[in-house]
Amino acid sequence: MTDAQALLPVAFASILVAAKVGGDLAERLKQPAVLGELLFGVLLGNLDLLGVGWFREISTDAAVRGLATLGAILLLFEVGLESTLADMRKVGGRAALVATLGVAAPWILGAAVARFALPGRGIEVAVFLGAALTATSVGITARVLRDLGRSRTREARIILGAAVIDDVMGLVILAAVTSLVRAADAGTSLSAGGLALLLCKAVGFLAAALWLGQKLAPHLFAAAARLRGQGVLLATALAFCFGLAWVASEIGLAGIVGAYAAGLVLDKVHYRSFTDRGEHHVEDLLKPLTQVFVPVFFVVMGMQVQLGALASPGIPTLAALLIVAAVLGKQACALGGLGSGLDARSIGIGMIPRGEVGLIFASLGLTLTIGGRPVVDPSLYAALVAMVLATTVMTPPLLAWSMRRGGPGTPLAAEFPAPVAAEHPAP
Amino acid sequence: MTDAQALLPVAFASILVAAKVGGDLAERLKQPAVLGELLFGVLLGNLDLLGVGWFREISTDAAVRGLATLGAILLLFEVGLESTLADMRKVGGRAALVATLGVAAPWILGAAVARFALPGRGIEVAVFLGAALTATSVGITARVLRDLGRSRTREARIILGAAVIDDVMGLVILAAVTSLVRAADAGTSLSAGGLALLLCKAVGFLAAALWLGQKLAPHLFAAAARLRGQGVLLATALAFCFGLAWVASEIGLAGIVGAYAAGLVLDKVHYRSFTDRGEHHVEDLLKPLTQVFVPVFFVVMGMQVQLGALASPGIPTLAALLIVAAVLGKQACALGGLGSGLDARSIGIGMIPRGEVGLIFASLGLTLTIGGRPVVDPSLYAALVAMVLATTVMTPPLLAWSMRRGGPGTPLAAEFPAPVAAEHPAP
Numbered sequence A, B: 001m002t003d004a005q006a007l008l009p010v011a012f013a014s015i016l017v018a019a020k021v022g023g024d025l026a027e028r029l030k031q032p033a034v035l036g037e038l039l040f041g042v043l044l045g046n047l048d049l050l051g052v053g054w055f056r057e058i059s060t061d062a063a064v065r066g067l068a069t070l071g072a073i074l075l076l077f078e079v080g081l082e083s084t085l086a087d088m089r090k091v092g093g094r095a096a097l098v099a100t101l102g103v104a105a106p107w108i109l110g111a112a113v114a115r116f117a118l119p120g121r122g123i124e125v126a127v128f129l130g131a132a133l134t135a136t137s138v139g140i141t142a143r144v145l146r147d148l149g150r151s152r153t154r155e156a157r158i159i160l161g162a163a164v165i166d167d168v169m170g171l172v173i174l175a176a177v178t179s180l181v182r183a184a185d186a187g188t189s190l191s192a193g194g195l196a197l198l199l200c201k202a203v204g205f206l207a208a209a210l211w212l213g214q215k216l217a218p219h220l221f222a223a224a225a226r227l228r229g230q231g232v233l234l235a236t237a238l239a240f241c242f243g244l245a246w247v248a249s250e251i252g253l254a255g256i257v258g259a260y261a262a263g264l265v266l267d268k269v270h271y272r273s274f275t276d277r278g279e280h281h282v283e284d285l286l287k288p289l290t291q292v293f294v295p296v297f298f299v300v301m302g303m304q305v306q307l308g309a310l311a312s313p314g315i316p317t318l319a320a321l322l323i324v325a326a327v328l329g330k331q332a333c334a335l336g337g338l339g340s341g342l343d344a345r346s347i348g349i350g351m352i353p354r355g356e357v358g359l360i361f362a363s364l365g366l367t368l369t370i371g372g373r374p375v376v377d378p379s380l381y382a383a384l385v386a387m388v389l390a391t392t393v394m395t396p397p398l399l400a401w402s403m404r405r406g407g408p409g410t411p412l413a414a415e416f417p418a419p420v421a422a423e424h425p426a427p
Helices: A008-028 A033-045 A054-059 A062-082 A085-117 A123-131 A138-147 A154-185 A192-224 A232-250 A255-265 A268-275 A282-303 A315-330 A332-337 A344-350 A356-367 A378-405 A419-423 B008-028 B033-045 B054-059 B062-082 B085-117 B123-131 B138-147 B154-185 B192-224 B232-250 B255-265 B268-275 B282-303 B315-330 B332-337 B344-350 B356-367 B378-405 B419-423
Strands: none
Touching: A008 A033, A008 A054, A008 A062, A008 A282, A008 B062, A008 B232, A033 A054, A033 A282, A033 A378, A054 A062, A054 A282, A062 A232, A062 A255, A062 A282, A062 A356, A062 B008, A062 B062, A085 A123, A085 A154, A085 A315, A085 A332, A123 A154, A123 A356, A123 A378, A138 A154, A138 A344, A138 A378, A154 A192, A154 A255, A154 A332, A154 A344, A154 A356, A192 A232, A192 A255, A192 A268, A232 A255, A232 A268, A232 A282, A232 B008, A232 B282, A282 A356, A282 B232, A282 B282, A315 A332, A315 A378, A332 A344, A344 A378, A356 A378, B008 B033, B008 B054, B008 B062, B008 B282, B033 B054, B033 B282, B033 B378, B054 B062, B054 B282, B062 B232, B062 B255, B062 B282, B062 B356, B085 B123, B085 B154, B085 B315, B085 B332, B123 B154, B123 B356, B123 B378, B138 B154, B138 B344, B138 B378, B154 B192, B154 B255, B154 B332, B154 B344, B154 B356, B192 B232, B192 B255, B192 B268, B232 B255, B232 B268, B232 B282, B282 B356, B315 B332, B315 B378, B332 B344, B344 B378, B356 B378
């Protein structure tokens, strides 16, 4: 209610309008809504080129950024809720292989092109930029597969499983490269021992959060079920999510890793005392929140892009090279699908889109410095967002083409034939 | 995503836990949940007396205050949605009379006791403090009447109608006293003409917002219904609410006045194109948001209270006098019920609780200054919150006692006899 909050109403209203109009246009062009949200964010954030500096001010407002942070945490919580630990175990070895290949190749390629295009910056910056290319966006991929009516093929299951696994890998890598950058900033270099410790900490946190969470969640929700009042289930779920996000950030990981772990752990059986008495599921209660705040996150991320920065010397080349590295790198995933009778090409294409994790790398990079210079300066930020936009735009048409040529796909069960295939027989 | 956002996860998680545990305890003690939320906020905010300074830091964090602002705006939007313009017209003259008496008397009494207890401060401070006593909390009152099973008596309808009207009056008064304070700070005094202009602006805004809103809302929602994508109805309703909040603040009113007007205007028929195709009503979609953010507002308001400030010289006396003025002032409402066969005493008691509008006066007062000194300093803030807490605590038992002694109440229609009355016949 202070004057510092004066921008909030108009910022929130205009961001919501931009998100929904942008989302609508994207869907009409058969693109995922997130693309429209990002592009309308870029549009609003760059109105200062036309003399309207107002939205630039909004994009740096602490309260507005708070709403965007909320959106990022809620998004990863929701993504986590969509898969259970049992699902993760089921996808098994094949998805893990696809994911590992799809993380390693773009990381190495991305770091190489960054090293080539930015000779003046340190190796740490190249490693950081490469790491931003590692994680496939589960959300965008799942959306595209559903729109194609192919969610129930084995290819789809492997793509989604691998995307989930490389999300986790991406977050562990984020913790590692963040430490690398901090060490470089402190003038030291991260020893092999230090890196090993960090990786242990990240994997240890995930393992501990998943194990402890599974033990504690039933008790936590049973205790909460005894509280009177409204909205207790949603508040408990959110407190669980934000609590784990806090623990993750306290031990040096990104807060969203904790939110994701909270979503993975939380299962319908844990809050049965609520649903047994007729309350809605956490997913349903969460939907109005995510429908509002997740688009705010993407619009605000778009607003951070300074189009002028994209014109800095060398940046168009870097952006183009990063896009090539991002696309080619993920084709390593196809190797993981070879020799199994699966449509390997579609698996490689399905892994292309980058989204929330890439943006989170980009925005964290804005705040990390080496020797007083941000690891991701405005021009690198613009290049990374261009990579996210390009990989998101190209996937739906490419995947539709590949899946139609590749035949019916491998149905998970006989009762799910793929109806589109009959009209487009493989040559 | 910046380090400035690092506090958000732990702040949000702990505020939610405090809100739900506090709400639970209050309900077990047959008190409204808001009381527990405020008290637990006071508790958290004053842990620095025990050496834990952390929550004091949280309560001043810009991102956390942004969430509280969101809560205040959503609360007033929801309260506005609960009544329609038609309802307002139906309650008519009697409620307007009760409301006017109940605004004038506490304002004069409150300003008088502030003048007496704070001789060193200007007349503007006294007028501001008195104004903070004017508005009955619709939310708390409605909750208490429902818990007593008396929502459908004429007394209840008049109390609620008057509470709605004095909410609006309170917000107009807020605009007036804010200008008065700003004029005093600028070293000038507000001329009678200036005050008249301001009141015209406030009433004019409300009238224009209500009239224009009713004309525009159907078109706005019809256009929005053509947008593809998820969560369009909720986003449109929120953009409408926050847009009007912004217009209100641009013309010098409090943002919540606009949110309230948005709620009053918005009616189910306006978004029929959404509900006709099976979407939920705005009230249902809004509920998860208000259940999360409204308690955040009350907890954060509680956290602002510095208990140490309550011990400043003269402040306990001031707090006690403000409570007396708040309670006695509202008994003027009973005058409005005399000679109508209504239970006048219950009407007077039902108007006692102060809530959101009083807190909004208090928090705005923290940011207004006269000659560099805040109009509401921490000790006055603590006194005002004590007034809100005391009036909220005393109403449920007093009203239950009065309604039982006062007989069955006057049912709105013959088919709604008051069942409790038969067991407690009036003497």
